[in-house]
Amino acid sequence: MPSKNYRDRKIDKRNPKKTILIVCEGAKTEPNYFNKFKEKLRLTSVRLEVYGEGANTNSLVEIASRRQKEALSNNEPYDSVWCVFDRDSFPSQNFNDALEKAKFHNLSVAYSNEAFEIWYLLHFNYYDTRISRADYCEKLSELITSKYTKNSADIYEKLLSKQGDAIRNAKKLLENYNPTNPEQDNPSTTVHILVEELNSLAES
Numbered sequence: 001m002p003s004k005n006y007r008d009r010k011i012d013k014r015n016p017k018k019t020i021l022i023v024c025e026g027a028k029t030e031p032n033y034f035n036k037f038k039e040k041l042r043l044t045s046v047r048l049e050v051y052g053e054g055a056n057t058n059s060l061v062e063i064a065s066r067r068q069k070e071a072l073s074n075n076e077p078y079d080s081v082w083c084v085f086d087r088d089s090f091p092s093q094n095f096n097d098a099l100e101k102a103k104f105h106n107l108s109v110a111y112s113n114e115a116f117e118i119w120y121l122l123h124f125n126y127y128d129t130r131i132s133r134a135d136y137c138e139k140l141s142e143l144i145t146s147k148y149t150k151n152s153a154d155i156y157e158k159l160l161s162k163q164g165d166a167i168r169n170a171k172k173l174l175e176n177y178n179p180t181n182p183e184q185d186n187p188s189t190t191v192h193i194l195v196e197e198l199n200s201l202a203e204s
């Protein structure tokens with residue numbers, strides 16, 4: 001994980017890289033997954049920074065916005081800033097407020113309803129009925145034929161061959177929902193949008 005000290009970040013002005021900031025609600029699960037993109041894709045022309053804040057949705061958006069403003073004030077703006085968070089079982093207003101704040105600050109959001117693991121499940125099947133977050137780990141353990149634990153360090157590799165299926169399933173889910181009520185859309189996720197952006201930056 002990159003250093004939490006923002007001012008350690010240096011940009012080569014002669015050969016500037018595309019810079020992407022991903023700020024995650026979870027401290028390990030999501031960062032472990034997205035950090036693998038740096039290892040597995042040849043992102044030589046990209047500076048990818050991933051932080052696991054362990055913060056709630058609204059606090060997360062504020063943290064991302066603050067980092068965005070710091071970068072801009074130092075004349076080192078990010079090309080894109082992403083917030084990764086879950087709907088969870090919190091009041092819908094919490095989730096909606098976070099989405100509105102992110103939009104106001106021009107931040108992109110990769111949300112999951114209810115939890116990030118729905119993105120993993122979509123690698124195997126298309127799910128269009130409500131799933132309790134309590135069932136995610138059990139279902140994943142059955143599908144990957146080994147016990148799934150949160151904060152898994154190798155889940156990216158285990159799912160990579162099915163990533164295209166997950167993207168298609170996630171898109172299909174969103175097509176069936178009213179885009180104005182994402183807090184009610186269980187299951188759903190927009191993680192695929194961030195994944196597609198990262199994949200598009202891979203060196204051939």
